[in-house]
Amino acid sequence: MPSRSLLADAFRAYPVHVQQKNIEFTSLQEIPDSHKWAQLDDELQHPLMDPFIAESVPVIDLREPHALQKIGHACKTWGVFQVTNHGIPTSLLESVESASRSLFSLPIQQKLKAARSPDGVSGYGVARISSFFSKHLWSEGFTIVGSPLEHFRQLWSHDHTKFCHIIEEYKKEMQKLARRLTWLMLGSLGITKKDLKWSGPTGESKKGSAALQLNYYPACPDPDHAMGLAAHTDSTLLTILHQSNTSGLQVLKEGIGWVTVPPIPGGLVVNVGDLLHILSNGLYPSVLHRAVVNRTKHRLSIAFLYGPPSSVQISPLQKLVGPHHPPLYRPITWNEYLGTKAKYFNKALSSMRICAPLNGLVDASDHNRVKVG
Numbered sequence: 001m002p003s004r005s006l007l008a009d010a011f012r013a014y015p016v017h018v019q020q021k022n023i024e025f026t027s028l029q030e031i032p033d034s035h036k037w038a039q040l041d042d043e044l045q046h047p048l049m050d051p052f053i054a055e056s057v058p059v060i061d062l063r064e065p066h067a068l069q070k071i072g073h074a075c076k077t078w079g080v081f082q083v084t085n086h087g088i089p090t091s092l093l094e095s096v097e098s099a100s101r102s103l104f105s106l107p108i109q110q111k112l113k114a115a116r117s118p119d120g121v122s123g124y125g126v127a128r129i130s131s132f133f134s135k136h137l138w139s140e141g142f143t144i145v146g147s148p149l150e151h152f153r154q155l156w157s158h159d160h161t162k163f164c165h166i167i168e169e170y171k172k173e174m175q176k177l178a179r180r181l182t183w184l185m186l187g188s189l190g191i192t193k194k195d196l197k198w199s200g201p202t203g204e205s206k207k208g209s210a211a212l213q214l215n216y217y218p219a220c221p222d223p224d225h226a227m228g229l230a231a232h233t234d235s236t237l238l239t240i241l242h243q244s245n246t247s248g249l250q251v252l253k254e255g256i257g258w259v260t261v262p263p264i265p266g267g268l269v270v271n272v273g274d275l276l277h278i279l280s281n282g283l284y285p286s287v288l289h290r291a292v293v294n295r296t297k298h299r300l301s302i303a304f305l306y307g308p309p310s311s312v313q314i315s316p317l318q319k320l321v322g323p324h325h326p327p328l329y330r331p332i333t334w335n336e337y338l339g340t341k342a343k344y345f346n347k348a349l350s351s352m353r354i355c356a357p358l359n360g361l362v363d364a365s366d367h368n369r370v371k372v373g
């Protein structure tokens, strides 16, 4: 798939300088100062939510007749939902989870053999977003863009083929699901394939590009002062996340605060990313989310980051703009957007705004959360 290497080039062109801090988390009895965050922002946490009135992230069965409308509503109001009956075999989810566990449980010296190089994209290392924070994250990551073969050979000299097959199979199945979800999400806005120039029904090169991000959050002696993955939005069209049976993912809901997205057996979390935010002209806001850690349990998540072919211009869709709905964002390629994100991080979307929203929409990734209009 040619677009894969384009995506790798894009990451490479905009390196994010992350100071590698490789520690053996499991050996620590307390959090070192380098990883100690101020008390997690409790003012944003909903105080003792009544379970009967608590709002929760929608769960949508893809086989139900009104799935399209429900997806549209979830994208508009939450920017995130969970899907069931999505067609990804449970056995594949289990295999990819178990492969990821095997990877992260290798000794640190072994994992470092597959470390992401300073100007590289794939490999073992800390999350790219960590460069924007003075404290380190309580997590380890492994990014896969293109084939994992070279890195996996470093990790497992004998049985890397088995792990490569699992990853390739997972990426193939996720790619199909991501395309299907893209059309459901856009379809709920009345957008069809002919409204999207780059969606050509035939051309292989028009396939969206993607990356796989494995995240591992070791158990933490003081979870209130540690951050697994700090608040961010994804620079994707959409992200499909498989989380293990330990909770940790939280999304920020306007007027409520941080809401936990509980793992449901066989369920997958779907996030609206910044590029869908732009395409939908802000109608589907990208969701601010983070991962918190757990005192006793390790946690694993596997994110499939899906985007358009990386050189295609993304701009608010023609059908969604008009005299009363001017385009809010300037056109940008995925390549360029990654550069903007590397520079402005959570202000990247705001930095691209060409006009204040007339409909009172809030840019989900604007940390100042200023309501305009």
Ligand SMILES: O=C(O)CCC(=O)C(=O)O
Binding pocket: 213, 215, 229, 234, 241, 243, 248, 249, 250, 289, 290, 291, 300, 301, 303
């Ligand atoms: O681990 C999680 O639940 C979140 C992961 C995530 O947000 C990401 O990889 O972008």
Ligand SMILES: [Fe+2]
Binding pocket: 232, 233, 234, 239, 289
């Ligand atoms: Fe994310």
